[in-house]
Amino acid sequence: MKINRKVLFIILPALLISTGCLNRKAIIKDTFLLSASREIATSQNKSDAILVVLPFSIAPAFEGKGVVSRVSENRYESDFYNEYFVSPAQMITERTRNWLSESGCFAQVLSPVSSVQPTHILEGHVRTMVLDVRDSAKPRAELEITFFLLEQLKHDRTIRFQQTYSVSHAMESGSVQDYMAAQSWCLRDILEKLESDLVSNL
Secondary structure, eight states, X not given: OOOOHXXXXXXXXXXXXXXXXXXXXXXXXXXXXXXXXXXXOOOSOOOSOEXXXXXXXXXXXXXXXXXXXXXXXXXEEEEEEEXXXXXXXXXXXXXXXXXXXXXXXXXXXXXXXXXXXXXXXXEEEEEEEEEEOSSTTSOEEEEEEEEEEEEEETTEEEEEEEEEEEEEXXXXXXOHHHXXXXXXXXXXXXXXXXXXXXXXXX
């Protein structure tokens, strides 16, 4: 019985590849979300403003899901095994929208898909979102966000408010779990300051 050498050549590598896949260990990743639960009272200064929160942008160095660490002055690393469950920009946008919706400062807080015409628009840009381990004995979570509040007047938009908030929070250890807790604290601190400033500029 003749064996078709071409068929044998194709089958053998395929068997080797499939065997290697069966022996390969599964890659396990840990995924995280930042929390931003309110610890301050709902505002009593409710306005008639209708706010839409647009999707935030983020600096290219931090747009991936992997947790970014700053290990030296100009060296950064992205953690392959520890990452955010969703993109950082999307996560912070949603946390901000929920926070302002619960604040009581606005008549309504909308997402961009709403057909309701807003009176104000909030834009945000995440400038820094990093685990700073340059001093391994004193790791810190750092978060910096710039916000723009625009007033919508028919077809014209004017900037009513612009502010950059930069917050750093010490960590008990350099673990990713501690980093997430510290970074959540940074986000809450920024959102508290943002809420107060928005009320003053409506």
